[in-house]
Amino acid sequence: MKIGIIGAGIVGKTLGKLIAKANHQVMISNSRGPQSLFSLPYYFPCEVGSIDETIDFGEIIILAIPFHAYTSLPKNLSTQHKIIIDVTNFYKERDGDIYNIDENNISSSEIIAKHLNSTHIIKTFNAIKMQDLENNSFLPTSSKKIALPIAGDNQIDKERVIILLNDLGLETVDVGSLAQGKRFERGTPIYCILHDKESLENYFYK
């Protein structure tokens, strides 16, 4: 698959490297332009581009930016009906006091979906620290694979993203709609705690 990544920080680089290693094609971008990323293809196989080029390139677009930066995303993300993986998390300390997500009781991904007017947002990768993912897709204390929760309103999109995660050696637990993504946001018991599929299913379904 062709994967476009917007954001070239810890998440963008870690996921880009893993996705390229799984033999998918990667283009990555940031707000400062491809010239600021010129050395990245020496680090792992990828192309660098502008945000618009990255959106054109990817069948799946990964948002690996600070949450507050979603307001700067171009609207052609939704007009092109791309599958968008939202990895972002809302941190008041970083993103400011602009949205009271707790009071509104909606997932941060729904705010992005509403802004982009897109029904193709899939929330995953947000509840794991990248250092837990970068070297191994297995739990440190067992031979079981790491499982990640996934949420989204479009089942066909979700299945494609699940295939991508499987290609990275990961398992998934489908938590349901994008609204259900709130169940694995910051402050929930499973946020950034490693689980295998069985223990994640127990958490969500039992």
Ligand SMILES: NC(=O)c1ccc[n+]([C@@H]2O[C@H](COP(=O)([O-])OP(=O)(O)OC[C@H]3O[C@@H](n4cnc5c(N)ncnc54)[C@H](OP(=O)(O)O)[C@@H]3O)[C@@H](O)[C@H]2O)c1
């Ligand atoms: N770090 C983790 O382990 C982890 C795990 C799961 C989820 N997350 C979440 O994933 C997101 C990214 O985290 P991170 O740790 O990778 O952050 P980071 O290291 O600060 O990287 C953010 C990247 O986004 C780019 N960026 C900022 N504003 C942008 C904009 N308007 N358009 C395009 N690119 C923009 C930045 O580059 P420029 O400023 O040069 O544009 C930078 O490359 C956050 O929402 C975070 O909460 C992080």
